[in-house]
Amino acid sequence: EACDLIVMKTNTLSDTGALGAVIVQAPIPAAPTQTIPGVVPPVRPQTNPQRTMHIPTLAPVHWKVFRRAHKKQLFVAVGIGVLLVALVGLRTYMSVHEQSVIRSTLSVYQQRLDALTKGNNRIQEIKGMRDLMSEVEDREKNTQDAALAHAYAGFLLQLQTQYAQVSGERHIEKLNTFYDFRLVAADFMATALDFDIPGKVAVVLDGNKSRILSLSLEKKEAIPLSIDAQLPSPFDVSVSDRNAYVLANGGVMQLSLPLDTIGSVVIARDSTWQTPKLIDTFGTNAYILDTGARALFKYDLTSPTASPSNWFKTEQGINFDTITTLRVDGNVWLGDSNGQVMKFMQGNKVPFTLQGVVDPPSSSITLFTTPDSDALYILEPRAKRILIVGKDGAYKSSIISDDLSTADKLIVDEGDKKIYVLAGSLMYEIDMQ
Numbered sequence: 001e002a003c004d005l006i007v008m009k010t011n012t013l014s015d016t017g018a019l020g021a022v023i024v025q026a027p028i029p030a031a032p033t034q035t036i037p038g039v040v041p042p043v044r045p046q047t048n049p050q051r052t053m054h055i056p057t058l059a060p061v062h063w064k065v066f067r068r069a070h071k072k073q074l075f076v077a078v079g080i081g082v083l084l085v086a087l088v089g090l091r092t093y094m095s096v097h098e099q100s101v102i103r104s105t106l107s108v109y110q111q112r113l114d115a116l117t118k119g120n121n122r123i124q125e126i127k128g129m130r131d132l133m134s135e136v137e138d139r140e141k142n143t144q145d146a147a148l149a150h151a152y153a154g155f156l157l158q159l160q161t162q163y164a165q166v167s168g169e170r171h172i173e174k175l176n177t178f179y180d181f182r183l184v185a186a187d188f189m190a191t192a193l194d195f196d197i198p199g200k201v202a203v204v205l206d207g208n209k210s211r212i213l214s215l216s217l218e219k220k221e222a223i224p225l226s227i228d229a230q231l232p233s234p235f236d237v238s239v240s241d242r243n244a245y246v247l248a249n250g251g252v253m254q255l256s257l258p259l260d261t262i263g264s265v266v267i268a269r270d271s272t273w274q275t276p277k278l279i280d281t282f283g284t285n286a287y288i289l290d291t292g293a294r295a296l297f298k299y300d301l302t303s304p305t306a307s308p309s310n311w312f313k314t315e316q317g318i319n320f321d322t323i324t325t326l327r328v329d330g331n332v333w334l335g336d337s338n339g340q341v342m343k344f345m346q347g348n349k350v351p352f353t354l355q356g357v358v359d360p361p362s363s364s365i366t367l368f369t370t371p372d373s374d375a376l377y378i379l380e381p382r383a384k385r386i387l388i389v390g391k392d393g394a395y396k397s398s399i400i401s402d403d404l405s406t407a408d409k410l411i412v413d414e415g416d417k418k419i420y421v422l423a424g425s426l427m428y429e430i431d432m433q
Helices: 063-069 071-117 122-142 146-167 402-406
Strands: 003-008 020-025 169-171 176-180 192-196 201-206 211-216 222-226 234-240 243-248 251-256 264-268 276-282 285-290 295-300 323-328 332-336 341-345 348-350 366-368 375-380 385-390 395-400 409-413 418-423 426-431
Touching: 071 122, 071 146, 122 146, 146 169, 192 409, 192 418, 201 234, 211 243, 234 276, 243 276, 276 323, 285 323, 323 366, 332 366, 366 409, 375 409, 402 418
Parallel strands: 169 395, 192 234
Antiparallel strands: 003 020, 176 426, 192 201, 201 211, 211 222, 234 243, 243 251, 251 264, 276 285, 285 295, 323 332, 332 341, 341 348, 366 375, 375 385, 385 395, 409 418, 418 426
16 A cells, blocks of 8 residues: 655654654545546445434333233234134134035935936936936025025036936027028918928928928028919928929829929829828829828829829728828828827838837827938927937937927928928028037
8 A cells, every 4th residue: 555654753762863653544546537438437426424324213112011001902903813713713614514514415316316327227217317307406496595506506407417418308498590481471371391302492381372482491592482273272292303292182283393383283183082181202102191081092193194092001000080290201101199100111000119218209290201311300399399219219319499389390401410390480490410
């Protein structure tokens, strides 16, 4: 370090002439500041040696004095703390107890469900699950405990999902309206329906006004045609080979599709006719069910003027007065107002039973099938459902909707997985996928 040496003479020293020395530390010179062009040098903070920081000190507080001054507040605080701890503990206890009660309550229903699923009788399983769903739903509606009601609702949802898998039932709250025929005519009321599969055209008959209409299922384009002058009061229609065949008391009219021109009567009323009711076609043949004559007349469309033959070899087991529907796919299928499905081969009735159907039809039904289909579609309006079974009678699935209560005819496009249902002036569409 740089220092200054100060030499001074003093009288206090001895006569030897010794010198006294004092070393004084000189201030350290500041380092030279280098200036860099374009850079502002930092400003060094200046300290004030005379300025000092005063740190206040806290006066000591005696605990006993504080306790006496705030005795009431301390008592309240401690009381509140104890109360909060007690409330939390009580709430925890009640929550655990409540969950235990809910588990105990639902375990009874779960045990019943497990017992049902372990059985080998599917119909009994479905009926038991129905009863269980009804009971749980009733419990949910009547309980006053919100947590228990929520638990019931969750179990019911699980039960409904499992039931749908076992039963094959599909519930649809509201069917999709595919077409409203009042767009064509305000007073249009559909009474019969059939399906031209190659052209994807629905053929709809309004028997009250003697009108027929073709509806493209792809474009939703309708073509109406009046046949009142040529064939008044028609009551059924069938489609085959791009032609529509309309049945009335006066005979059968053939119309080509689409319905852009009027057709001609190809089958005149025969003297054997009494009460013709239903018509269907298969190949080059037309089949007319006459309930009064107790016969199924078969006509060759390549020679329609030839006399018909009664296709039935025996009438035993047939109540003609109750028959409501006719389909021909090589075999003949009849359905009646009691829900019975009858199958005939080569003019004879053969055994046919619906298998696996929990509630067999018991009211008026309408059938639909095609020669290429392996399924039979059964519409039962009073039961608000469509049953789908194999042609061996084995149950496949069902569709349930309140809208089906007013339906009376149906067609099925299996290629597009669609069912079309006729209900007065409306046609509903059901997606089978």
